[in-house]
Amino acid sequence: MTKLSVNINKIATLRNARGGNLPDVLKAAMDCERFGAQGITVHPRPDERHIRYQDARDLKPLVKTEFNIEGNPEPRFIDLVLEVKPHQVTLVPDAHDAITSNQGWDTVKYRNHLTDIVRTFHQHGIRTSIFVDPDPRMAEAAAYTGTDRVELYTEAYAAGYQKNREAAIAPFAAAAEAATKAGLGLNAGHDLNLDNLRYFVQTIPGILEVSIGHALIADALYYGLETTIQLYLRELKPWLPV
Numbered sequence: 020m021t022k023l024s025v026n027i028n029k030i031a032t033l034r035n036a037r038g039g040n041l042p043d044v045l046k047a048a049m050d051c052e053r054f055g056a057q058g059i060t061v062h063p064r065p066d067e068r069h070i071r072y073q074d075a076r077d078l079k080p081l082v083k084t085e086f087n088i089e090g091n092p093e094p095r096f097i098d099l100v101l102e103v104k105p106h107q108v109t110l111v112p113d114a115h116d117a118i119t120s121n122q123g124w125d126t127v128k129y130r131n132h133l134t135d136i137v138r139t140f141h142q143h144g145i146r147t148s149i150f151v152d153p154d155p156r157m158a159e160a161a162a163y164t165g166t167d168r169v170e171l172y173t174e175a176y177a178a179g180y181q182k183n184r185e186a187a188i189a190p191f192a193a194a195a196e197a198a199t200k201a202g203l204g205l206n207a208g209h210d211l212n213l214d215n216l217r218y219f220v221q222t223i224p225g226i227l228e229v230s231i232g233h234a235l236i237a238d239a240l241y242y243g244l245e246t247t248i249q250l251y252l253r254e255l256k257p258w259l260p261v
């Protein structure tokens with residue numbers, strides 16, 4: 020079964036626009052769970068323009084499903100994760116000025132760096148996932164860091180889906196196969212949406228978790244949060260035809 024983890028960064032972005040507490044990010048997270056989400060993802064960035072570090076601390080006692088914190092493992096981020104102790108940390112090589120995540124790790128070049136970080140999180144009982152491009156070499160090399168999982172960076176799949184979905188998914192299938200052969204669990208995320216989600220999880224078996232934020236929160240403007248989460252969960256049902 021593929022779990023749906025709702026990324027609530029965009030709810031925080033809306034709240035931050037006015038400086039108050041509307042919408043309430045903590046309530047939204049609990050509502051996502053009530054409506055069926057099987058996990059909550061946050062991605063604090065150094066400038067805290069979306070979710071804030073304090074949000075992650077406040078969410079910890081409230082999230083009853085799986086709590087996933089994503090980010091670039093700089094010292095302040097590592098300290099936050101070790102303090103909050105989520106179920107999973109996803110390591111993403113974000114540049115400070117990136118609008119959103121725009122690349123996976125070079126797991127060959129940064130093998131030693133990632134190995135040290137993975138070890139630190141494992142010593143505190145936190146599962147690790149490494150964000151990777153759809154490149155079998157990167158997926159395979161990720162295993163040498165000791166990580167539990169990789170997260171396939173699906174932006175290129177989403178961008179190519181309408182034009183030629185078979186071609187768009189091919190590199191992801193190859194990377195997924197390499198990761199699985201290397202003993203890694205598979206997550207996926209970035210720009211997944213109601214159009215492209217089902218084909219992805221049905222074509223690549225064994226995706227353990229998808230984290231979805233931008234499109235899901237945008238859909239919620241039209242359908243409401245509860246219906247939207249149900250619509251995404253329906254796309255994850257393995258028996259529905261692609």
Ligand SMILES: CC(=O)[C@@H](O)[C@H](O)COP(=O)(O)O
Pocket residue numbers: 026028029062064069089111118119120150208209232
């Ligand atoms: C790693 C990843 O793909 C997501 O975390 C995505 O970057 C969402 O982050 P923002 O909401 O900050 O764009």
Ligand SMILES: NCC(=O)COP(=O)(O)O
Pocket residue numbers: 026060062089170207208209210211230231232233234235
């Ligand atoms: N890890 C991907 C994520 O959390 C959400 O990405 P997006 O759906 O906001 O593009």
